[in-house]
Amino acid sequence: MRLDLLATIVGPATRLPCGIFLCTAHGELLAANPRFLAWLGVSTEDAGADTLVECTLPARWEPGDSRTHRRQTWLRTLRDDQAFSGESHYRRPDGSLITLHQSVAPVGDDSGHFIGVALDAFAAPATNENVWYAAHHDAATGLPNQQLLEERLDLRLAALRAHRGTLTAYVIHVRDSGRLRRSGGVPAWAAGLQITAARLRQVAGTHGMAARLGGGEFFLALTGDDPAEPAALLTGLGEPIRVGDQVIRPEVCIGVYRHAALDDTAGTDVVHRASIAAADALAAGGSGVRTYSRRLQEALSERWELTRDLARAVSAGQLHLVFQPEIDLQSGRIVAVETLVRWRCPRRGPVSPAVFIPLAEEAGLIDALGSWVLDAACRFARQMDVRYRDAPRVAVNVSPLQLRSGDFAAEVADVLARTGLDPAQLELEITEGVLVDDSVDAGAIFERLIGLGTSLAIDDFGTGYSSLSYLARFPVARLKIDRAFVKDLPDDTRALAIVRAILGLAHGLGMHVTAEGIETDEQAQLLRELGCELGQGFGLMKPLAPEGIRALLTPRYGA
Ligand code: C2E
Ligand code: MG
Numbered sequence: 001m002r003l004d005l006l007a008t009i010v011g012p013a014t015r016l017p018c019g020i021f022l023c024t025a026h027g028e029l030l031a032a033n034p035r036f037l038a039w040l041g042v043s044t045e046d047a048g049a050d051t052l053v054e055c056t057l058p059a060r061w062e063p064g065d066s067r068t069h070r071r072q073t074w075l076r077t078l079r080d081d082q083a084f085s086g087e088s089h090y091r092r093p094d095g096s097l098i099t100l101h102q103s104v105a106p107v108g109d110d111s112g113h114f115i116g117v118a119l120d121a122f123a124a125p126a127t128n129e130n131v132w133y134a135a136h137h138d139a140a141t142g143l144p145n146q147q148l149l150e151e152r153l154d155l156r157l158a159a160l161r162a163h164r165g166t167l168t169a170y171v172i173h174v175r176d177s178g179r180l181r182r183s184g185g186v187p188a189w190a191a192g193l194q195i196t197a198a199r200l201r202q203v204a205g206t207h208g209m210a211a212r213l214g215g216g217e218f219f220l221a222l223t224g225d226d227p228a229e230p231a232a233l234l235t236g237l238g239e240p241i242r243v244g245d246q247v248i249r250p251e252v253c254i255g256v257y258r259h260a261a262l263d264d265t266a267g268t269d270v271v272h273r274a275s276i277a278a279a280d281a282l283a284a285g286g287s288g289v290r291t292y293s294r295r296l297q298e299a300l301s302e303r304w305e306l307t308r309d310l311a312r313a314v315s316a317g318q319l320h321l322v323f324q325p326e327i328d329l330q331s332g333r334i335v336a337v338e339t340l341v342r343w344r345c346p347r348r349g350p351v352s353p354a355v356f357i358p359l360a361e362e363a364g365l366i367d368a369l370g371s372w373v374l375d376a377a378c379r380f381a382r383q384m385d386v387r388y389r390d391a392p393r394v395a396v397n398v399s400p401l402q403l404r405s406g407d408f409a410a411e412v413a414d415v416l417a418r419t420g421l422d423p424a425q426l427e428l429e430i431t432e433g434v435l436v437d438d439s440v441d442a443g444a445i446f447e448r449l450i451g452l453g454t455s456l457a458i459d460d461f462g463t464g465y466s467s468l469s470y471l472a473r474f475p476v477a478r479l480k481i482d483r484a485f486v487k488d489l490p491d492d493t494r495a496l497a498i499v500r501a502i503l504g505l506a507h508g509l510g511m512h513v514t515a516e517g518i519e520t521d522e523q524a525q526l527l528r529e530l531g532c533e534l535g536q537g538f539g540l541m542k543p544l545a546p547e548g549i550r551a552l553l554t555p556r557y558g559a
């Protein structure tokens with residue numbers, strides 16, 4: 001190998017627009033062209049064997065002699081004579097930073113020498129033909145993607161550690177990008193994302209970092225003691241987005257994590273912590289800002305563990321059902337029973353469905369859970385119908401998400417066929433939100449369910465949207481007045497007025513009414529007088545296991 005010739009090519013005479021250098025596996029610089037040295041901030045005269053190692057910024061900070069680490073960075077990069085291609089970070093003698101995209105390969109088989117070619121990563125032409133660029137940026141917005149973001153964050157954190165600087169990270173979730181995609185197609189959606197990206201770039205300026213994490217999720221990092229005021233950020237990003245003749249007002253959730261760069265927290269952890277805060281803001285609904293805290297992380301970990309245990313319980317068949325009677329307030333007869341799912345977690349004891357149903361919805365477990373409940377409830381209903389003269393109808397709660405995914409009506413048809421249950425014995429309870437949710441064609445689904453012969457009830461009526469125009473359009477058989485109104489009867493005149501109004505409305509539309517949460521005799525008496533057909537509540541009957549319900553019924557064929 002003619003090293004002297006290589007050194008001539010690589011050395012001062014070369015004026016190529018890229019950097020070229022020759023080095024050893026230890027990072028000892030043997031030769032370099034002026035462009036490369038200029039990027040490192042070193043003049044040709046000052047360059048020496050140590051230049052490369054002196055300027056190298058290790059990707060991660062470790063305790064001990066930093067020079068050793070810098071040398072090891074080279075050794076690790078070039079170990080086993082491997083070629084290397086990727087981003088390398090340098091700190092110039094004046095303290096400024098530069099990121100170069102480098103390819104380094106061994107010269108010959110065992111010369112121990114390497115040749116490197118470098119491009120300024122930030123100045124690299126932003127075209128999709130540039131494979132590196134395409135692999136490290138988001139195609140829709142041109143912002144760095146998560147991989148590049150985390151590499152650059154590591155670099156920035158290493159630099160901040162040196163002078164104990166601070167960094168504020170924001171994970172920003174723009175909720176309405178999906179709606180734009182549905183109404184305006186992919187081009188409108190991409191345009192919406194680009195507008196958000198441009199707003200973030202403006203806030204980031206030259207010293208901050210903006211990136212797209214995926215979907216409607218973005219990242220922003222600002223250094224220094226004077227970060228963007230989250231409230232101002234929220235207002236700026238929530239400004240209406242105009243795409244063609246469409247205007248959307250995005251809902252923005254921001255998670256904030258303030259990092260004092262004293263420890264060796266990696267970029268990926270910084271993103272993770274801001275994401276935890278953003279998830280909390282998202283869960284609260286609407287637009288909002290949340291700040292990361294360790295307590296928040298612990299609460300989230302607990303939720304994850306609960307979700308994991310729930311997933312196991314669903315697949316291992318560890319859930320069971322209880323049934324709460326709905327009673328005819330005039331005759332005292334049990335007309336229906338509402339199916340309520342129960343989970344006794346081996347580690348935690350009983351967990352309320354008010355806690356685990358929302359978790360199941362969030363974690364994508366609700367379809368499996370809902371199918372199991374529907375199947376088991378229909379089997380129980382069929383068994384009662386065969387054995388008892390006065391078998392009650394069985395009501396099953398249906399999550400709005402079950403209507404959104406798959407073909408719910410086909411599932412109901414299937415379970416009816418499988419169990420042989422008379423469809424008139426099945427009632428499905430749906431919450432009001434479904435009526436106004438434009439991602440569900442509620443009308444079509446309801447028609448099919450009623451076509452099968454099942455009946456529909458609106459659950460928790462009065463707490464949701466209570467959209468009267470929708471109510472009139474859908475062929476619903478029953479309203480269930482939410483416990484919130486019943487609990488203040490008989491003394492609260494406002495609650496009484498609402499209950500009267502709901503009864504008038506329902507009866508006017510030809511629907512029947514169940515009052516939920518009846519706890520006292522006075523409540524039952526009043527509701528009976530007001531003409532409410534059915535009552536449900538601890539004051540009438542608590543939820544019972546199947547044996548408990550069976551014990552209340554009259555067998556068809558003797559005892
Ligand atoms: P929901 O459908 O409105 O069910 C009525 C809830 O009120 C039940 O709580 C029931 O035990 C409770 N309740 C009944 N009478 C009284 C009373 O007099 N006083 C009080 N304080 N509470 C009473 P539970 O079983 O904890 O269920 C809570 C919610 O969880 C249900 O509200 C329903 O939305 C959901 N859920 C329960 N089982 C299922 C299921 O199988 N699938 C789905 N998707 N949701 C379910
Ligand atoms: Mg219900």
Ligand code: MG
Nearest residue numbers: 459460480516
């Ligand atoms: Mg209810």
